[in-house]
Amino acid sequence: MEHVTHHGRRIAYRVSEGDGEEPAILFVHGSGGTHTIWKAQARLRDTAPVVSLDLSGHGESEDVDAEPGPETLAAYADDVVAVAEETDATVFCGNSLGGAVVLQAVISRGLSPAGVVLAGTGAKLTVLEDLLRWLEDDFDRAVEWLHDPDRLFHDPDDRTLEASREAMRAAGQRVTHRDFATSNEFDVRGDLDRVDVPALAVVGEHDGLTPPWYHEALAESIPDCDLAVIESAAHLTMLERPEAFNAAVETFLDRL
Numbered sequence: 001m002e003h004v005t006h007h008g009r010r011i012a013y014r015v016s017e018g019d020g021e022e023p024a025i026l027f028v029h030g031s032g033g034t035h036t037i038w039k040a041q042a043r044l045r046d047t048a049p050v051v052s053l054d055l056s057g058h059g060e061s062e063d064v065d066a067e068p069g070p071e072t073l074a075a076y077a078d079d080v081v082a083v084a085e086e087t088d089a090t091v092f093c094g095n096s097l098g099g100a101v102v103l104q105a106v107i108s109r110g111l112s113p114a115g116v117v118l119a120g121t122g123a124k125l126t127v128l129e130d131l132l133r134w135l136e137d138d139f140d141r142a143v144e145w146l147h148d149p150d151r152l153f154h155d156p157d158d159r160t161l162e163a164s165r166e167a168m169r170a171a172g173q174r175v176t177h178r179d180f181a182t183s184n185e186f187d188v189r190g191d192l193d194r195v196d197v198p199a200l201a202v203v204g205e206h207d208g209l210t211p212p213w214y215h216e217a218l219a220e221s222i223p224d225c226d227l228a229v230i231e232s233a234a235h236l237t238m239l240e241r242p243e244a245f246n247a248a249v250e251t252f253l254d255r256l
Contacts, residue, residue: 001060006082007075012060013053013083018045022253023114026089027052028080030096030120031179032171034059037095040242047250048091053083055101057175068181076101076182077109084113091256093117093249095238096210097179100125100186107191115256116195117249119202120235122214123192123221125183132184135177142176143168146209154206154234164236192221199225200252202245204233226252 001012014035015024025048027038035052036059044050055076057063064075080092080101092113094102099121105111134142143165146152152164168176199222201215212229219227228248233241 004082004086007078009056009062009064011053011056011079011082013051015087016042016045016050020046020048022048023090024049024051024087025091025093026080026084028092028094028098028101029055030098031183032168032176034167036167037236037239041238041246044246044249047253051083051087051089053079055079058171068178069185072178072182073101073104073186077105080105081109090114093119094121095119096121097183100183103188106197107188107194113197115198115252117200117202117252118218119237120207120210122210123189123218124187127180127184132180135173135180139173150206150208150234152235153240154204154232156240160239193223195222198256200228200248201225202228202230202237202248204230204235204237206234209235
């Protein structure tokens with residue numbers, strides 16, 4: 001892992017380079033995740049260098065003292081900006097909360113990347129009230145609920161399912177609750193016309209957390225946005241159907 005320090009905290013990221021000559025693409029994980037959810041996207045390195053980071057408080061990155069909501073979202077956007085500047089990444093890909101962070105960076109920071117990929121996300125990310133309560137009071141129940149069919153995954157093997165559970169437990173209750181509470185306050189539905197860069201919305205056909213219609217709305221409201229629906233997948237398409245996900249990203253990079 002490599003590191004960059006900004007705003008007094010040290011942020012970890014990984015770079016995977018191959019023969020790709022396209023500008024680097026930066027991958028941003030979602031709630032309770034780390035850079036490891038993008039392990040299969042390292043295969044894209046022969047198209048473009050692949051960068052994936054741990055947001056503040058996740059994985060090997062130092063935490064930030066921030067309240068859930070806009071304050072946390074702004075801190076995470078700072079992480080993305082710092083890593084992008086350090087690695088010269090010009091395409092951003094965010095999953096779930098990571099997609100919100102990418103949209104925040106473009107809309108509120110005035111960043112103009114070459115393109116953005118918005119995977120399993122939306123312009124508003126309402127979180128079930130019961131889930132927010134379980135994340136505070138019954139973390140194990142929240143983790144199990146998220147791993148029920150057609151939430152994070154559609155039809156995963158047992159190894160993938162257990163690895164995902166363990167990763168969320170490793171992120172911890174406090175950080176994971178902060179992530180989901182931040183997602184719950186996110187709403188840029190009135191600002192999508194300010195996303196003035198090419199975009200791709202990617203969704204699993206069985207995603208029960210950020211369903212396909214979230215992505216149809218992104219494609220309709222962002223001035224230049226394509227839509228890709230990944231069959232036989234739910235929320236974490238990059239893990240469940242990596243070949244199809246990577247093919248969609250490669251097609252987008254070719255268009256850029």
